[in-house]
Amino acid sequence: MRSVNFDGYRLEDGVLWLEGAQSQARLEAYAGGYWRLLVWHRSRDAGKGSWVVRRPEAVPIEAEPEAAGLRLRAGAAELHLRLAPFGLDWAGLALADLQVDELPTWTTDAAAVAEAVAGVGAVRETEDGHALGGGYALHLQERDGRRYFGLGERTGFLDKKGRRWLNWTADAFEQQPKDDPLYQAHPFLIAFDEGQARGLFLDESWKSAFDLAFREPGRSRIAVEGPTFDLWLVPGPEPAAVLERFTALVGRPGLPPLWALGYHQCRWSYPDEDSVREVVRKFERHEIPLSALWLDIDYMDGYKVFTFSPHRFPDPPRLVRELAEKGVRVVTIVDPGVKKEAGYSVYESGRKLDAFVKNRREEELVGEVWPKPAVWPDFSRPEVRRWWGEQHRPLVEAGVAGIWNDMNEPAAFAVEGDEVFGIGKTLPSDARHGERLHAEVHNLYGLLMSRATHEGLAHLREGRRPFVLTRSGFSGIQHYAWVWTGDNGSYWEHMAMSVPMLLNLGLSGVAFCGADIGGFRGDADGELLARWTWLGAFYPFMRNHSAKTSRRQEPWAFGEPWLGHVREAIRFRYRLLPYLYTLAEEAVRTGQPLMRPLFYHFPNDPEAAAVHDQFLLGPDLLAAPVLQPGARRRLVYLPEGGWRDFWTGAEQAGPAWVVAEAPLDRIPLWQRVGSALPLSVPEPPAQAHWDPLIWRVAPAAHVLGAAYLDEGEGDGAGLRVRLTGRYDGSRLLVTQEPVTDGRAWLELVGADEPRRASAPFEYEDGRFRVELQAGEAWVEW
Structure with a gap:
């Protein structure tokens, strides 16, 4: 690769343009403190758009010469620029040594494509086997103590420094602890040091790589295969500020239906109606709450999407109604592979629209996935997305409540008669999406499919909130779908890996995510299932899922005492729903994740930044899951402030490392002192009006809590309720505003028996509860 130098610059309408012999660039500034650097080869134009960015209001740049180059200002934002050699200094980050590869992998000429991007876009192979030729690379000077977070769904620990990470969505069935890439591609990075967070978003759908001090300990490298290098600088300085600004840029989720x-x-699979009914009956028999039952690929007629098997599911609307009467929704899987079969309405209507991806001969690209033969819709085209959304009508008319998008990296078992090998088993990089190569569209495929599904459900189920789960996605996927981490295994190591994986998804903007509880493949046992279900009670998305080759792992699969432990974990999830729903509404407004690493709220605590096996649920609950078999206690880090053991009420001041008791019937859990957690009873609610609403208070001089109330469905207005309080060591007074129609209770754990209270109260073994009257309650000791 050759270094890029710029010979001159000009300011035009508040935009800085850079001129060089081989490349051109422009710098733009936007309200909120964003900067955008776009570099392109001189053979291309500067009109690159974006699949995901919602541009803020532009702010004019002012340039002032200085010894090393230019000092740029845009409102309160500032950076320093060097032309030759090119470099940026911004918010403590030194970006320099921009390089370009002269091999044009972005050409659409068939012969050049065959030579340059055959298979997975390789021009040459790097040391780890990942092709990274033909594009741009920018280097980042390292500093001692810097950590990196984000990059979406990744194996390994929370801090992503020290490895090379590839953005290329892949069907990672046999994922291992060091595997990369996986199903998602998120070229978004949070650089964190000295308590400061800054975001770097590479808005490029081509294959890209983030080498984070792997090859050279003193510097990192961001590289892309493609004709442009489009980098957004997202300011902090707090981690929450970075997430708020980044999700404002690429999109935030809608409020989910409460049942989700x-x-x-x-x-x-649950392959027929009888097996579905039997599973639901067992949930009732064992008194385990259930919100949704999912149907995998075997519900279909010969793997033809949008169909039901007429033999195994002869009357889907009746089955769905039966389950709905029990409060159980049905979610069905839908893959992108469409069976190429004459007379099959989905294929015929798609063929008429010319909706499918083409090969280099401009014919339908035909391969194999679950259906054989199969073709793949070209979701890069708006008319194809509208057509796909309409195909969901039979499922919606049957009463299906949500859609599960799988195999959408896209995965392929064979293409045009040949078995697929290489990274992720996917379509060839020279496949055609209109005028675009698959090499450019590949990372977007899951996002665009999810968009089509979401928009289709919004249209077909008007007045109800779309629910879509996806395996594959790109930055901004949270606007259209929830994410699960794919085909994990029934191993303690995979349960442990799910914590940093989900935390980094949250730090990449994906607030609603989860991992298959119990593990998808392999064989769980009772202890693993119990511990994982307790951890899963704190996932934003809580689903038990296993493969047909695996041992059964429904809650009752291993008998007692495991059934009792799993049941209590699931019931605890329903107690948490008011708090989770309130956090969900916050994610919609601000982009904040539900699961948060400790440094998120304690950025100046160096111990917190190193913790990868415990997390915060919102700001006020700290969970420390048990991740090893046979363990009955574990070491837990409590950051600065006061913390109350959720189960006993015992108070502990932080920062401190403590040894926590961890019996099988619960998870080590702490509540932040001064918080009021909204809880309810352990039953599925019909609406998010929480009757009763139970305020679990950890007393302090000042107490604060919030709960979000609405219908749990639709687009009607909601209500945010606040609880405030004061505690002087002998008297606690709390006030709820506004007062709601349902019952509200004040609850304390670990309290002495009061002398008196504002109303008749319950007290047993340190647990105190009194009803709020006219929105108030007080207690005296």
Whole structure:
């Protein structure tokens, strides 16, 4: 690769343009403190758009010469620029040594494509086997103590420094702890040091790589295969500020239906109506709450999407109504592979629209996935997305409540008669999406499919909130779908890996995510299932899912005492629903994740930044899951402030490392002192009006809590309720505003028996509860 130098610059309408012999660039500034650097080869124009960015209001740049180059200002934002050699200094980050590869992998000429991007876009192979030729690379000077977070769904620990990460969505069935890439591509990075967070978003759908001090300990490298290098600088300085600004840029989720936050049960497969009914009957028999049951690929007629098997599911609307009467929704899987079969309405209507991806001969690209033969819709085209959304009508008319998009990297078992090998088993990079190569569209495929599904459900189920789960996605996927981490295994190591994986998804903007509880492949046992279900009670998305080759792992699969432990974990999830739903509404407004690493709220605590095996749920609950078999206690880090053991009420001041007791019937859990957590009873609610609403208070001089109330469905207005309080060591007074129609209770754990209270109260073994009257309650000791 050759270094890029710029010979001159000009300011035009508040935009800085850079001129060089081989490349051109422009710098733009936007309200909120964003900067955008776009570099392109001189053979291309500067009109690159974006699949995901919602541009803020532009702010004019002012340039002032200085010894090393230019000092740029845009409102309160500032950076320093060097032309030759090119470099940027911004918010403590030194970006320099921009390089370009002269091999044009972005050409659409068939012969050049065949030579340059055959297979997976390779021009040459790097040391780890990943092709990274033909594009741009920018280097980042390292500093001692810097950590990196984000990059979406990744194996390994929370801090992503020290490895090379590839953005290329892949069907990672046999994922191992060091595997990369996986199903998602998120070229978004949070650089964190000295308590400061800054975001770097590479808005490029081509294959890209983030080498984070792997090859050279003193510097990192961001590289892309493609004709442009489009980098957004997202300011902090707090981690929450970075997430708020980044999600404002690429999109935030809609408020989910309330049932989506409950417990879900899935298996590959419940193959017929009788097996579905039997599973639901067992949930009732064992008194385990259930919000949704999922149908995997075997519900279809010969793997033809948008169909039901007429033999195994002869009357889907009746089955769905039966389950709905029990409060259980049905979610069905839909893959992108469409069976190429004459007379099949989905294929015929798609063929008429010319909706499918083409090969280099401009013919339908035909391959194999679950259906054989199969073709793949070209979701890069708006008319194809509208057509796909309409195909969901039979499922919606049957009463299906949500859609599960799988195999959408896209995965392929064979293409045009040849078995697929290489990274992720996918379509060839020279496949055609209109005028675009698959090499450019590949990372977007899951996002665009999810968009088509979401928009289709919004149209077909008007007045109800779309629910879509996806395996594959790109930055901004959270606007259209929830994410699960794919085909994990029934191993303690995979349960442990799910914590940093989900935390980094949250730090990449994906607030609603989860991992298959119990593990998808392999064989769980009772202890693993119990511990994982307790951890899963704190996932934003809580689903038990296993493969047909695996041992059964429904909650009752291993008998007692495991059934009792799993049941209590699921019931606890329903107690948490008011808090989870309130956090969900916050994610919609601000982009904040539900699961948060400790440094998120304690950025100046160096111990917190190193913790990868415990997390915060919102700001006020700290969970420390048990991740090893046989363990009955574990070491836990409590950051600065006061913390109350959720189960006993015992108070502990932080920062401190403590040894926590961890019996099988619960998870080590702490509540932040001064918080009021909204809880309810352990039953699936019909609406998010929480009757009763139970305020679990950890007393302090000042107490604060919030709860979000609405219908749990639709687009009607909601109500945010606040609880405030004061505690002087002998008297606690709390006030709820506004007062709601349902019952509200004040609850304390670990309290002495009061002398008196504002109303008749319950007290037993340190647990105190009194009803709020006219929105108030007080207690005296």
